[in-house]
Amino acid sequence: MRDLASxxxxxxxxxxxxxxxxxxxxAVDLLGFNSAAVVINTGAIVSAGNFTPKLQESDTTTxxxxxxxxxxxxxxxxxxALAAASVYRVxxxxxxxxxxxxxTLNSGTSIAAGAVVIKGNPADAPVT
Structure with a gap:
């Protein structure tokens, strides 16, 4: 009942x-899932690295x-703009x-960052 991972x-x-x-x-294929979320995780920013995040969508992979x-x-x-040592979810x-x-890099030098798309509410569960 409490298992989210599956x-x-x-x-x-x-x-x-x-x-x-x-x-x-x-591109991330959402076929077979009825929901999605994006999680962006940041670390250090060097020389005022200014990055703007966004999400894009399409019916194709072109x-x-x-x-x-x-x-x-x-x-x-x-x-x-992304801040240092932060987590964002949308x-x-x-x-x-x-x-x-x-x-998108707007100015400055760099940022340590990563991103994950979490697909949820699968048509077929458990997800393996």
Missing amino acids: NISAVQVVAPAVLTATNTSA GGDFTDVAAAHLVGTFPS GYVGTKRYIRTVL
Whole structure:
């Protein structure tokens, strides 16, 4: 009754690393799941590294087909800039099959960061 792990799938979209440029993740396929959330985890910022996070969606995996997710399709909001040593979580309630994260470098040098997409409410459980 309390087992959450069998009802979610976690996909690492940004491996924890020091980011020195804009990072666009690979597409995550939401087929077979009825909910999703993005978790961004940050560490140190060097030389005022200023990164803006966003989520994009598409019906295909073609890079040019992705568009920014409308605020109405997010539960919660991303900050205008990531802060050091923080964790952010935002839910996705859109209808597209694929999502991806974009961490845009606006100024400064770098940030240590990683991101995970958590897919939930599977059509078939338990998830392996």
